[in-house]
Amino acid sequence: MHTASIQQNILAELDHELAVIRKVLERVPEDQLDYQPHPKSMKLGQLAAHIVNLLAFKQLFVEKDERDFLDANAPKPGPTPTTSAELLARFDQYSASLRQALHDSSDEKLGQNFQLRRGDQVLMNRPKGAALRIMGLNHSIHHRGQLTVYLRLLDIPVPGVYGPSADEPGSF
Incomplete structure (x- = not known):
């Protein structure tokens, strides 16, 4: 019996989630990027950009051993797309860059620890594979869920995520 590796499992899950995230992002209306459902909520454009920028953050988990939020020289995402x-x-x-980094990785590398810090404060210290799954994929899924609520509030058809959507013809 052949068992899929950690790397293969993460790649398979990532491929599924990326396809769904892209479907949701395709629905983001350009003329509503400043929409904010609540004063404590991110604006629609910020939320969509955050979801996209998390992909680069996930790549850090794969390629690096640590990330310090206080490091002024650490890579930062580009400006919010308009x-x-x-x-x-x-x-x-x-x-594509994240998929390539994962493809170039291995179970051994994904088993090495990644540390997320704010100066001397350790925020997370986990194997890279677990960090990618917990702080990467779960984080993106959470924000994608928020984005679908924004779409619903704007009366924009929500695509199916893990099954049919009430907005897709013939779903129910």
């Missing part, structure tokens, strides 16, 4: 085309282009670029 068009749907920019948002989707960045998504495609970051997705």
